[in-house]
Amino acid sequence: MSLAVTGAPALTAEDVRRLYVAHAAELRLTIARLAAPGMDLDDVLQEVFVVALQRTSELARVQSARAWLFGVAAKLTATRRRTFRLRSWLGLDDVGEPSSAESPSRTVEQKEASRQVQEALASLSEAKRQVFVLFELQGLPGEDIAAALGIPLKTVWSRLFYARKDFQEAVARQEKQESFRSREGGRHG
């Protein structure tokens, strides 16, 4: 399914501002899940909406503005991520303190789960990470993900299949290591 429909007039800046009000927080969280640690989340978020302001005609024609914004966020984050480490190493980008995109009101259980999820996501390839985050964590339908990332629906499902497999293995590895560390800690303590 395509996100595109025809005949809609271009959005105004105010329309885009309303999208910002509605989706900025969840987009920032998604960017955090897709980004490398230390990347400037607000900078990427701003750029997503700069793109939206530049492409108001395209945005007016899509079926789901939310999915379109997620697609732009995913692509921008991927581009930034590719150059971020090299630029940081060369001293061209400041690596900031990891800024949390999650609400301070999260429970201890949620906080721990987020940490583990973030670590496991880091082991996924860019393409698999995008599909996994948008489907499992943001709850976007497969059709919207396909349109947002510009890939066929079948590719979404196949990437999801392998992303789940990789993610599951990463979690298993993490838990094995943590269990080993706690056993070692107990022996030495």
Add this chain to the structure above:
Amino acid sequence: MADAPRPRPWKDAPPSDPAEARAAELVAHAARVPPRQVDVARGWDGVIERATKQPRGRPVSALAAVATLLLVVVAGELFVRRGVFGGAPSFVAAAETRWHRDGDEGVVLESGRLEVSRPHGKVVLRTAHVTVVAVNARFLADTTRAATLVEVYEGEVVVRREGAEVAMVAGERRTWPDELPVPAALVLPRTPPERCTDDLGPDRRACLWNQGEAPGLVAQAALFELGLFELGEGNNASAEAAWRRSLDRFPDGVLAPEVRLSLLGELTRARRFQEAVQIAKDFERLSAADPRLAEVKRFRAELEEMASLGVEPRR
């Protein structure tokens, strides 16, 4: 994969395999974490500021960094000397908008939509219809040949027109002028029908309704006159009903052009510009030989501009 069942998110359909279920459990917990709220006003200002600037250059060498630093110093010096500390105003223009800057604070909008923002300073925007003075505010101006719409998003603005001033605060939206005079060439003289004369008093309405059910020209004349009568009594809705009834029964009737022009006038006075546009289009289509055609066409263009500004109908 084509025939495989459609995947469902782990949080909605937890897997049965223990290893997969553990991963799904973590994802379900993480998916329920609410996002941290963002500072909308500050964040959006940043977007607008960035959208109105050229893309930032990235330093690629020490030489470039030094050159950039020098430029910043010189630019900063210039800004200090000129006393421009309020931050430059930013503008976001819709496609095909015609506008230009007029000095440090001024901007002239000839046609189209322009969003203006200056969080710490003054901006004076002029159109053919109004002058908008904004201090520490963000607003939208949308101007056509017929009128200018002003909508305030943040802060407060003062709108000047013909010697009068109106203050508007965030959330307000108004149009100047918000009325459109009906051209004299399209205003019809009153011609009472032969029967149902004024001397019938209160029975005149019933007489006209009865005649309106008759066939042919008698009915057309009666319904047309009934509309004028109701209008005179202040019953605008009844007048419209009589004229619409006439057009339903006699869309090509002899009096249909007169009825359409009467309806056009009333819809315009009621600021129901979209409906007035439709009536004007019907007139143009069905009365192509009418000598008032050119005037109707010209007036329709103005009505369309007013309709595009989304002016509220008169209550």
